[in-house]
Every structure is written in structure tokens, then in C-alpha cells.
Amino acid sequence: MAKGLFPVEKLQSLETPFYYYDTELLRKTLRTINDEAHKHEGFVVHYAVKANANPKILRIIREAGLGADCVSGGEIEASIKAGFPHEKIVYAGVGKSDWEINLGLDNDIFCFNVESIPELEVINELAAAKGKVARVAFRLNPNVGAHTHANITTGLAENKFGIAMQDMLTVITEAERLPNVRCVGLHFHIGSQILDMGDFEALCNRVNELQDELERHRIRVEHINVGGGLGVDYGHPNRVPIPDFKAYFDTYARKLKLRNGQTLHFELGRAVVAQCGSLITRTLYIKEGALKKFAIVDAGFTDLIRPALYQAYHKIENITSEEAPEAYDVVGPICESTDVFAKQIDINRTKRGDLLAIRSAGAYGEIMASQYNCRKLPSGYMSDEL
Numbered sequence: 001m002a003k004g005l006f007p008v009e010k011l012q013s014l015e016t017p018f019y020y021y022d023t024e025l026l027r028k029t030l031r032t033i034n035d036e037a038h039k040h041e042g043f044v045v046h047y048a049v050k051a052n053a054n055p056k057i058l059r060i061i062r063e064a065g066l067g068a069d070c071v072s073g074g075e076i077e078a079s080i081k082a083g084f085p086h087e088k089i090v091y092a093g094v095g096k097s098d099w100e101i102n103l104g105l106d107n108d109i110f111c112f113n114v115e116s117i118p119e120l121e122v123i124n125e126l127a128a129a130k131g132k133v134a135r136v137a138f139r140l141n142p143n144v145g146a147h148t149h150a151n152i153t154t155g156l157a158e159n160k161f162g163i164a165m166q167d168m169l170t171v172i173t174e175a176e177r178l179p180n181v182r183c184v185g186l187h188f189h190i191g192s193q194i195l196d197m198g199d200f201e202a203l204c205n206r207v208n209e210l211q212d213e214l215e216r217h218r219i220r221v222e223h224i225n226v227g228g229g230l231g232v233d234y235g236h237p238n239r240v241p242i243p244d245f246k247a248y249f250d251t252y253a254r255k256l257k258l259r260n261g262q263t264l265h266f267e268l269g270r271a272v273v274a275q276c277g278s279l280i281t282r283t284l285y286i287k288e289g290a291l292k293k294f295a296i297v298d299a300g301f302t303d304l305i306r307p308a309l310y311q312a313y314h315k316i317e318n319i320t321s322e323e324a325p326e327a328y329d330v331v332g333p334i335c336e337s338t339d340v341f342a343k344q345i346d347i348n349r350t351k352r353g354d355l356l357a358i359r360s361a362g363a364y365g366e367i368m369a370s371q372y373n374c375r376k377l378p379s380g381y382m383s384d385e386l
């Protein structure tokens with residue numbers, strides 16, 4: 001029963017809506033990641049900070065030894081503040097501004113994942129001004145589809161991300177010409193919420209082909225970075241609280257041919273933090289419509305935007321009622337028709353004041369909160385601090 005997972009009495013006294021993080025589950029997830037990744041030589045795991053940058057979450061992840069994968073200067077700052085060592089910070093992003101590049105240079109980060117030649121030239125120029133040599137990896141668009149929502153595929157030729165594969169040799173040659181950058185790796189990321197290992201296999205095959213081509217030109221990079229994207233079971237947060245990291249890392253170990261001395265880097269976001277977080281909200285009103293019943297709650301898409309943005313499913317549980325289930329549309333208070341968490345789902349009969357847990361909300365939840373409608377940002381509470 002899910003209710004046992006929540007310290008309901010303590011949660012009752014907090015102002016809703018808020019995020020609740022099960023730090024025990026987070027630590028267990030991180031142990032599993034380390035155990036499964038370290039079975040394979042040369043595997044290095046980073047955490048994609050954009051999934052959740054709550055300082056306490058970041059600190060727990062840093063303590064587990066993961067690196068930080070950042071997509072903005074703000075994330076680099078958050079990572080440094082959380083104690084991530086500079087040599088474990090990587091920085092990707094299709095539009096890096098000068099101050100962000102300078103921040104990365106000043107902090108001697110491990111690597112810039114570069115997405116175009118103009119960007120490479122700017123990094124070279126800014127590094128020259130500081131008398132530094134920036135380590136760069138090229139983000140290549142592998143034109144590999146992923147069986148996931150169209151808004152979260154990133155590795156197709158039509159997407160804005162990365163450099164086209166056929167330009168790989170040109171950009172590497174260009175980097176050799178520029179004195180203040182050094183190409184150390186290749187970077188890929190095909191999308192998010194991927195559960196079909198065949199998609200990662202397709203990426204491995206593509207990386208192998210590209211490495212063969214580099215070999216023909218006597219080029220060898222130090223590392224390959226395959227991004228993140230491993231999905232979680234949104235339907236069964238209780239039954240499958242920890243994603244299948246074994247299958248994930250084993251797929252790469254089996255299919256991706258690392259060259260001598262190469263390291264293989266991963267950037268996992270969702271799979272690390274999604275299941276440990278729940279958005280806790282209170283039922284405000286039950287409205288009996290002509291056709292159905294609405295449970296109107298005090299959280300809205302300003303607190304968790306995934307259902308509105310990607311039609312994402314999140315399991316919802318009433319953690320304060322044992323009454324027989326009834327069907328509801330669970331909706332928020334925002335003045336937008338998309339402010340709906342779920343339609344016609346069965347939850348234990350709810351009344352004003354009940355606490356509902358919107359599950360699997362640890363990734364792309366709190367971090368995407370907004371103040372639309374002049375709402376307050378939700379707080380985040382850790383289970384071991386209540």
C-alpha cells in the first residue's frame with residue numbers, strides 16, 4: 001500500500017502544494033547506478049542537473065560520486081555550490097552565451113559539448129583571452145529515433161540539436177586548427193523517457209560506425225558520451241521504484257565498442273530522481289459536473305507542468321483515505337483548460353482537506369515550476385529532514 005510510504009501526519013502540517021522527496025529511495029537508486037555502472041570498465045556517470053536542481057538533491061547525488069551534466073551557466077553555478085568538483089562538470093547546450101562559456105572556462109570544467117562551428121570559434125576566442133585551452137566534445141546528431149513523445153526526441157536530423165554526422169570530420173579538423181580548444185570526445189543524446197533498449201542499441205551501432213570512420217582517418221577521441229534518456233515506470237512507481245539500470249548499462253557494454261583507453265560517459269536525469277519525488281496537494285473542492293466529478297486540488301501546472309506540456313501520465317493516490325475508489329478528473333486552479341493532472345482516474349473517494357500524492361514527480365517537476373497567476377513556487381521537503 002502506497003500510504004505506508006508517506007509520513008502522513010507530518011505532511012498534514014505542511015502548507016500545500018509541495019514536493020516530498022524520499023531520500024532513502026534516492027540513495028538506493030544511486031547505489032544501484034554505481035553498482036551496475038562500475039561492473040564495466042571505463043563507465044562514468046553524470047547527473048543531468050536539469051531534471052532537478054534542488055540543492056539537497058544535488059548534494060546527495062554529489063555524495064554518491066556522480067558528475068554533473070549542465071545545460072546552462074546557472075546549472076554550472078548550482079553544481080559548484082553543491083560541491084561537484086570542476087573536473088566532473090560537463091556543459092552542453094545549443095545556445096551557450098559568452099558569460100556561460102566564461103564561467104565554464106574560469107572553473108576549468110571537464111568538457112564543453114559543442115553543437116556548432118560558430119560556437120567552437122567563440123569558445124576558442126574566449127579561451128584565448130584567458131590563456132586557456134578548452135576541452136571540447138562534439139555533440140553529433142546521430143539521426144536515431146527514440147520511441148518516446150515527439151517533444152522529447154532530440155536525436156533526429158530534424159531536431160535543432162547537435163552537428164550533422166557528415167560534418168564530423170570537418171569539425172574535428174577545424175578544432176585541430178584552433179589553438180585554444182582541444183577535441184577530447186564525441187557526445188550524443190537521443191531523447192528522454194526511453195524504455196526500449198533497442199533505441200540505445202541503435203545509438204551504439206551508430207557510434208561504432210562513426211568511430212570506424214574516425215579510425216580510418218587515424219583519429220581517436222578520449223571519451224564517448226552517450227547522454228541520458230533512460231525512462232521510468234510512471235504507471236507503477238511502487239512496483240518499479242528503481243529503473244532497470246542493469247539492462248541499460250549492460251546494453252552499452254555489449255553493443256558499444258570502446259577503443260583502448262576510452263571512457264564511456266552517461267548523463268542520466270529522469271532515471272535518477274523521478275521516482276523519489278511526489279507532488280503533495282490538497283483537495284479543495286469536489287465539483288459534481290453533469291458528466292463527471294472533478295477533484296479540484298491546490299496544485300496546478302505551475303507546480304508540475306508535464307501533464308499539460310507532454311500529456312504525461314502521473315499516478316495519483318489519495319494518501320489520507322481508505323474509502324472505496326471513485327472516478328475523478330483531477331484538476332488544478334490555474335485559469336487554463338490544460339490545467340488537468342488526470343482524467344477519469346480512480347482514487348480513494350476524496351473530500352476537502354485530503355492529501356493527494358502525484359507520483360514520479362521528482363524529475364522535471366519542481367525545477368519547471370513557474371509563478372504564472374502570481375502563484376508561489378512549491379517548497380521541497382526531504383523525508384530524512386521531517
Ligand SMILES: *Cc1c(COP(=O)(O)O)cnc(C)c1O
Nearest residue numbers: 048189192228229267268269270
Ligand atoms: C536532458 C538531457 C539529459 C538527461 O536526459 P534524461 O532523459 O533526463 O536522462 C542528458 N543529456 C543532455 C544533453 C540533455 O539535454
